[in-house]
Each structure stands twice: as C-alpha cells, then as structure tokens.
Amino acid sequence: MSVTLHLAQEPEADALLGRSPLAALLGMLLDQQVPMEKAFSGPLVIARRMGGEELDAAAIAGYEPEAFGALLSEKPAVHRYPGAMAKRVQLLCQFLMEHYGGDAEAVWRGVGSGAELLDRLTALPGFGVQKSQIFLALLGKQFGVRPEGWRAAAGAYGEDGCHRSVADITGPESLAEVRAYKQQAKAAAKKTAAVRNTTAPRRRT
Template identity: 40%
Template sequence: MNLSPIPPLDPGDLEGGFVRMMHRFHLAGTLTGDPEADAYLRQDANAVLLGLLYDQRVRAEFAFTGPIRLRNRLGHLDLSRIAAMPLETLQRLFAEKPAVHRFTNRMAALTQAVAHSLCRHYNGQAAQLWADGAPLPEVQARVARLPGFGADKLRKLPYVLHYFGHRDFSQTLGVLNG
C-alpha cells in the first residue's frame, strides 16, 4: 500500500540507509520514522541539506533527524547565526544528549563551514542551490563545492530533494511502476 502522493523513484544502484527510508516512506508515510522531523525537513531546505551532510557513519534516520535536534537546541536553524557563533559553543550543543551526530566536533565544524559558504554565495539559503530549476548536474556541482559533500552524497541528493519535496527529479531518475 502506497500512502504517499510522491511517486516512488527507481533507486538504480543507490543503496544503504536512504533507500531503506524511501521504502519506509511508501509503506508507512514517513522517511525518518519521526513525522515531526519529516515535516520539518519538508519545510526547511537548510535542514534537508544538513541532514544529507550528517548522513555519514550513522543510521540515515539519525542523520536526517539531526537538524531538528540542532534547531531545538539553538531555537533556530538560521545559517547566518550559526556561521557567526563560536565553534566551541556549537560543538557543545552538538554533544548534548542525544548528540546531533556521533562525530560532534567534526560535524559541528562542517555545519559551520557549510553555513559560511551558503551565507557567502547563496544568502544563507540552501534552496538557492536548486530552486532556480537548474539541471541535476549543475545542482550537484553547486553542492559539491560545499564542504563535506562528496560523490556518495551527491548521488543521494536528487532522491533526498525529491522525497522531502524540495525538487522533483522524477523525470531525470525514473519513476517505479506500481
């Protein structure tokens, strides 16, 4: 039974935690297993990008719920404010239980570096990386210029954007029948 209005994408050779999340979405209507986190990720493009950044050496569901934990601790997910705060403060907030990410210091530093880059080039708004309708290779090239985004994350990017409702890449990736 498909509970979601979002068409299922063919994951091709993509594997791992996000593929598991895609399957859960079509069976249970939630990607992360936390409807509140899913709603926040659909609402906030910065959260989606940070969730993808955090999808490294932790369960994908934990990675993608990291941005809501960070927002709850900060009271915001304003990248200009994150870029301006002392790194030590951000690291301390990342380490509070439950941690935002397993690698608190590294991911706090990467979060701040991404915030700096987005503030410098995209007015602090991750949506500006893809909202102009640029083709997938251009969107991936833009994201690749950010700290912490390598080939594996770039392969997941169109699926993440599609499933969280930020950009429809179904024509590029192929929709599954049934």
C-alpha cells in the first residue's frame, strides 16, 4: 500500500514514507526537538547511509550500535541528538523484530479497534501516548487505517478538519495552518505558566 505524503517536503523522502510503514514509524519517532521536515526526511537519509533506498528492520536492529550512532551523527546529522536517537531507532527495530517479525505494518494490519491500535502503538519503544495518538491519526487520515473508534482513540488529533499535527498536513497550506496552531498553543502554554508563577504562594524564609 502506497500513499502520497507531504511531511518531509522533499519528493524522494516523502515517497519512502508513503510506501514504507517502517519509514513512517521511524519518521514519527524522530519527530521531536527538530523541525518536522528534518524528522521525516531522516528515514531516507538512514537508508542511503546504509547503502540503499529502502529500510530493513532486521538490518537496523542488528547494526553494531556504535557504528549506527556514527552513521546518524555524520554531517549533516540525522537529528539534533543523533546518538540518543540512534539508540531509539535500534530499540524500535529490535522490538519490531521480536514482536512482529520485522514487519512494521503488522502493528496496525487487521487491528480490531482504535483502542487496540493505540495500545499497540504505545507499547512501541519511544512512543508515548501523545506521539501514538498523532501517528494513529496519521494512519486514519492519510493511510486509510480506520478501525472502529479510531478517531476517539486518537483524541483531539483525530478530529475531522483540524490542523493540529503532522496527521493533518497534505501540502504547503495545511503545513502553515499546523505551524500556526502550534505557535498559538505554545504561546498559550507560556501565558498559563506565567500566570501560575505570579499567583503561586511565596515560600516563607
């Protein structure tokens, strides 16, 4: 199953994401503390540095850890924290080998409900609840993976017509809308934190 994505904003990287479930998972894993485009371009960079255009969970899982860290650290580094992310990428691939025979798509293939899919995603190394809900929404909105209750399991990220996350990015216009939403959310969080700091009781000295 292949879909057209616009997450890396680079045709070859997006093509890999659209045809490789493992690439999509790794892109989501890398999507923290770096721009979205860099995170989702990462899987193609990893594949090429390993000598090809595709990704293989077994090859990544079995790669010598220090060498794999060096591979992700080559300039330009795959991530802001290449060493730490190299470990997470290998842990995820090792988990996929142990539990799904290295088949990333098996994480969601034939799943019975949105709640079950969320449980499977949150069990993956490096996938907390929020990251899992965003990826679940991405599966539903752009990959057509829609078990019963998938929108509810994805929380606010599953809402139709919203622009909260990578799940809602289908081109430059929606990318701008998602970025605007994130900026507003960040500003609101800072304002809330500032209010709490000014209203919190002072300690007696």
